[in-house]
Amino acid sequence: MFKLATIDELLANLGDHTDFATIAKKEADLGIQHLEYDVDAGMTTYFGENGYLVERLSNGLGTPVTGGEINVDAVEKAGAAYIAGTLSLAEAVKALAAAGCETWTANLKRNIIDFAGPEGKIIAAIEF
Template identity: 75%
Template sequence: MFKLAAIDEVLASLGDHADFATIAKKEADLGVQHYEYDVRAGATTYFGENGYLVERLTNGLGTKVAIEEDADKVQQLGTDYVAGKLSLAEAVKGLAAAGCQTWTANLKRKVIDFAGAEGKIMAVIAF
C-alpha cells in the first residue's frame, strides 16, 4: 500500500508543471486508484484497493469557491491543468473562481471529473 511520503516524493520530483498523465502514471504505480481534491479545504484524499485511503489534510491552497459556476471556464482550466500548462496553485485559484468545488481523478479510467455545488459535474477531461 502506498504512503503519503511516497506520493509527496513523486510530486516533488515531477515539479509544478508536469503533465497530468505523467503524475497519474506515477501515482498509479504506487497503488493509487483515484483521488479527490477539495478546493475549499485544499485537501486531497487518495484511495487504493479494498478501501485503503490516505488523506493529506491540507496543502495550503484552500480557496474560497465562487458561487457562480462557469462550466466553460472549468473545461478550459481543467484542460490546461491536465496538459501541464498550469501549476496546481494556478489551477486551484482559477477553478475556484469558476465555481469548481472538487475534482476526482480516476487513474484506472484516465478521466478527471470537475464538480461544482452538490457534486454537479461541470467538466470531464480524459488524460
C-alpha cells in the same frame, strides 16, 4: 501500500508543470486508483485497493469557491490547462475556484477527471 510521504516525494520530483497523464501513471504505480481534491480545503484523499486511503488535510492551497454562477467554459479551460501541465496546481486551484468548481475526482484507471460544483454535480469531464 502507498504513504503520504511517498506521494509527496513523487510530486516534488515531478515538479509543478508535469502533465497529469504522467502524474497519474506514477501515482497508479504506487497503487493509487483514484483521488479526490477539495478546492476549499486544499485537501486530497488518495484511494487504493480494499478501501485503503490516505488523506492530506491541506496542501496550503485551499481557495474559497465563488458562490456565484458556475462558468463551465472557465472550468474546462483551467482543467485542460492543468491536465496539460501548463498550469501548476496552485494556478489551477485559483482558476477553478473562481469558476465555481468545488472538487475534482481523478480516476487513474479510466484516465478521466470529473470537475464538480455544488452537491457534486459534474461540470466537466476531461480525459488525460
